[in-house]
Amino acid sequence: MRRLKVFKSLVVDSMRVITHGSKNYHIWMGFLSFIMLIGMYCYSIQLDQGLSVTGMTDRVSWGLYISNFTFLVGVAAAAVMLVMPTYVLKDIDFKQAVLIGEGLAVAALIMCLAFVIADMGGPSVLWHMIPGIGVFNFPSSMLTWDVIVLNGYLFLNISIPFYILFRHYQGREAKHSVYLPGALISVFWAVGIHLVTAFLYQGLQARPFWNNALLGPRFLASAFAAGPALIILVLAIIRNSTAFKIEDKTIKKIAMVVTVAAQVNLIMLISELFKEFYAPTHHSESAYYLFFGLHGKSALIPWIWTAITLNVTATVILTFHKLRNNLRVLYFACVLLFIGIWIEKGFGLIVPGFIPGPYGKIAEYTPTLIEIGVTIGIWALGAFLFTILAKTAINIELGKLRYKGDN
Amino acid sequence: MSDKKWFSLNIGKEHKASSKCGCGNASGSCNSHDSGGNAGIGEERVKDGFEQVFEVKMDRRSAFRKLTASLMIGAGAVSTSCSMVAGDEAKEKAQIDWEEQFKGNYKLMTDDEKKATVDRLVRSYQLRTGKNIKMSSKDAQEGVLFGYAFNISKCQGYMDCVTACVKENNQDRNSQMEYIRIHEMKDGKGLDFGEADDNYYHEVPAEGHFYLGTQCFHCDNPPCVDVCPVQATWREDDGLVVVDYDWCVGCRYCMAACPYDGRRFNWSTPEVPEEEINKNQHYLGNRLRKKGVMEKCTFCVQRSRSGQNPACVEACPTGARIFGNLLDPNSTIRWVLENKKVFRLKEDLGTEPKFWYFMD
Numbered sequence: 216m217r218r219l220k221v222f223k224s225l226v227v228d229s230m231r232v233i234t235h236g237s238k239n240y241h242i243w244m245g246f247l248s249f250i251m252l253i254g255m256y257c258y259s260i261q262l263d264q265g266l267s268v269t270g271m272t273d274r275v276s277w278g279l280y281i282s283n284f285t286f287l288v289g290v291a292a293a294a295v296m297l298v299m300p301t302y303v304l305k306d307i308d309f310k311q312a313v314l315i316g317e318g319l320a321v322a323a324l325i326m327c328l329a330f331v332i333a334d335m336g337g338p339s340v341l342w343h344m345i346p347g348i349g350v351f352n353f354p355s356s357m358l359t360w361d362v363i364v365l366n367g368y369l370f371l372n373i374s375i376p377f378y379i380l381f382r383h384y385q386g387r388e389a390k391h392s393v394y395l396p397g398a399l400i401s402v403f404w405a406v407g408i409h410l411v412t413a414f415l416y417q418g419l420q421a422r423p424f425w426n427n428a429l430l431g432p433r434f435l436a437s438a439f440a441a442g443p444a445l446i447i448l449v450l451a452i453i454r455n456s457t458a459f460k461i462e463d464k465t466i467k468k469i470a471m472v473v474t475v476a477a478q479v480n481l482i483m484l485i486s487e488l489f490k491e492f493y494a495p496t497h498h499s500e501s502a503y504y505l506f507f508g509l510h511g512k513s514a515l516i517p518w519i520w521t522a523i524t525l526n527v528t529a530t531v532i533l534t535f536h537k538l539r540n541n542l543r544v545l546y547f548a549c550v551l552l553f554i555g556i557w558i559e560k561g562f563g564l565i566v567p568g569f570i571p572g573p574y575g576k577i578a579e580y581t582p583t584l585i586e587i588g589v590t591i592g593i594w595a596l597g598a599f600l601f602t603i604l605a606k607t608a609i610n611i612e613l614g615k616l617r618y619k620g621d622n
Numbered sequence: 623m624s625d626k627k628w629f630s631l632n633i634g635k636e637h638k639a640s641s642k643c644g645c646g647n648a649s650g651s652c653n654s655h656d657s658g659g660n661a662g663i664g665e666e667r668v669k670d671g672f673e674q675v676f677e678v679k680m681d682r683r684s685a686f687r688k689l690t691a692s693l694m695i696g697a698g699a700v701s702t703s704c705s706m707v708a709g710d711e712a713k714e715k716a717q718i719d720w721e722e723q724f725k726g727n728y729k730l731m732t733d734d735e736k737k738a739t740v741d742r743l744v745r746s747y748q749l750r751t752g753k754n755i756k757m758s759s760k761d762a763q764e765g766v767l768f769g770y771a772f773n774i775s776k777c778q779g780y781m782d783c784v785t786a787c788v789k790e791n792n793q794d795r796n797s798q799m800e801y802i803r804i805h806e807m808k809d810g811k812g813l814d815f816g817e818a819d820d821n822y823y824h825e826v827p828a829e830g831h832f833y834l835g836t837q838c839f840h841c842d843n844p845p846c847v848d849v850c851p852v853q854a855t856w857r858e859d860d861g862l863v864v865v866d867y868d869w870c871v872g873c874r875y876c877m878a879a880c881p882y883d884g885r886r887f888n889w890s891t892p893e894v895p896e897e898e899i900n901k902n903q904h905y906l907g908n909r910l911r912k913k914g915v916m917e918k919c920t921f922c923v924q925r926s927r928s929g930q931n932p933a934c935v936e937a938c939p940t941g942a943r944i945f946g947n948l949l950d951p952n953s954t955i956r957w958v959l960e961n962k963k964v965f966r967l968k969e970d971l972g973t974e975p976k977f978w979y980f981m982d
């Protein structure tokens with residue numbers, strides 16, 4: 216009973232917190248709401264007319280939505296890079312970062328689910344996928360695995376921070392024995408969500424571009440680069456705009472993680488390129504299309520070379536201690552890396568899987584404005600959610616948000 | 623996968639307790655021999671864990687009925703209050719729509735349930751257009767396994783099969799959806815799909831070219847079936863790979879998994895002019911589809927299960943297309959398989975298509 220009361224008061228208090236703020240805060244939230252409205256409008260058109268309003272066709276049947284989904288799973292998985300040292304290795308440096316990281320994971324997962332739903336032809340019959348009332352083709356279909364791991368991860372990432380914040384809200388310490396097991400599980404779980412998502416593609420013998428054993432590990436490496444890179448940027452913003460204290464040491468430690476992951480990612484890229492281009496087979500055609508174009512069709516070339524340039528530049532910058540330890544340079548490198556991996560793990564991974572088609576047909580894909588509208592709408596949704604979560608968490612951590620006692 | 627009865631070479635009498643499945647993968651990673659995958663194939667599949675738990679199918683159904691009923695009351699209240707003239711027909715239509723929205727997966731339905739949904743669909747069409755259609759829910763017959771052979775020497779690229787197929791199967795005219803693709807290949811280049819054109823608009827047969835048709839190959843080990851998250855697509859006992867259009871959620875995973883470009887998606891609401899609708903339909907075949915669902919060639923299940931050839935076979939003026947029962951030793955298809963040098967596309971993928979090519 217008391218818990219319920221506390222919870223109610225927490226909800227009321229956090230409502231107050233998230234509806235009040237500086238002018239910049241209001242502009243930011245207003246801006247996001249506006250974008251979300253655009254996204255909703257675009258989605259309503261798509262619902263009405265069908266997926267034909269997107270650039271997808273029978274030849275390239277997944278596009279921007281699934282690309283973003285894939286990328287965001289990576290961002291979500293990256294929260295673990297902070298969870299592990301903080302909760303398990305008792306490395307206090309990460310303590311403040313971890314709540315932010317988990318908030319980011321929650322926002323990223325909700326975006327993932329939104330992208331999957333946006334991609335569905337029949338959102339009204341989605342209940343067919345709910346175990347129990349629908350038919351859940353487990354364990355045969357990797358998509359059902361993905362549903363399980365993503366929702367499980369979402370649950371973990373909501374419940375752990377919620378428990379901690381709930382305790383702090385009442386001015387008590389969070390008990391290790393309660394949240395440590397959860398944190399440990401989530402470490403393995405994060406690797407799981409990423410591998411399973413990679414297996415979604417890796418398991419298709421029909422698409423040689425994906426059907427490659429390196430796909431899973433490369434997913435992990437790029438995720439552990441892009442995710443923490445985003446966390447660094449977010450921490451930088453929070454540090455500058457709130458009273459929440461994040462030490463340089465924390466950011467520098469996360470930068471270390473980003474650096475190693477980016478280096479491993481590059482090594483795997485080289486290995487992949489070597490395999491595709493040293494002794495090209497029929498199965499290398501997708502890679503040829505991606506990097507050099509095929510039969511005059513070249514839509515992805517500028518994208519992938521931009522991505523590679525960004526990745527390499529960022530990795531080089533990060534590799535030098537001098538540069539990495541300069542925070543401004545570090546932020547810059549993180550931006551480069553994030554964009555680079557977004558292109559590479561999104562567009563650069565999904566679209567070439569379909570080109571050339573099963574019989575060598577080369578049909579290109581360009582997203583339509585409606586598709587782009589829905590996509591930025593979902594990104595805005597993610598940012599909106601994250602802002603709310605982070606603001607509440609920060610206020611609790613700063614002690615501004617406290618349970619006023621039982622009266 | 624293991625009992626390739628129709629194949630003259632290793633007429634698989636020995637039912638390999640396979641440690642190795644069709645995909646040639648000895649370890650457990652190919653997914654096709656999970657709990658029930660081996661038996662395979664079709665209805666008799668051992669139910670997986672989830673299904674067993676929830677296989678209280680009747681409960682689920684009756685739960686839905688209850689839900690439906692309560693929603694109906696709500697819907698009824700709304701419709702009566704909104705329009706005074708809401709007649710019996712409107713109510714019946716609403717009722718049908720609700721029941722259709724909340725019905726189960728066709729594959730798991732009992733015969734009665736199958737009949738009920740077919741009746742509803744027929745009635746709903748009648749209510750909407752005033753016209754009658756015939757819809758069948760005929761199951762696979764015992765001792766039948768359908769197979770197809772394509773004579774590359776004979777095909778001249780007329781595409782009569784494509785036209786017949788579109789008409790027979792009520793495909794969307796707007797997007798010009800076609801199940802069959804005819805690839806125009808250059809003589810002397812072998813089977814080079816990269817050089818082939820599957821979208822030609824000139825007089826055929828063109829000098830220096832030969833033609834090869836592709837469509838769904840109705841694999842015996844179909845990758846599309848394994849990946850479907852809701853079992854909306856499956857292999858029937860007579861070998862047909864079918865889709866329950868009302869159960870499909872439109873994720874298009876099966877499309878990505880198909881190595882043969884065999885699947886088509888309804889990107890918008892399919893349109894067929896009323897006078898062109900083929901009214902002789904099958905639930906798993908050519909009945910009208912809606913937007914956002916997958917469809918594909920079914921070897922014209924509405925025809926093949928009643929003893930006819932698929933429309934493409936019948937329409938082909940050159941006799942390049944041969945269809946029949948692989949289990950019948952006297953069928954033409956068996957003769958072709960036993961006497962011609964046949965091959966299949968992308969055999970290395972282990973999909974075991976039931977669609978062979980040969981030359982005179």
Ligand code: SF4
Nearest residue numbers: 850870871873874876
């Ligand atoms: S598109 Fe339909 S049939 Fe294909 S995998 Fe998805 S739900 Fe199954």
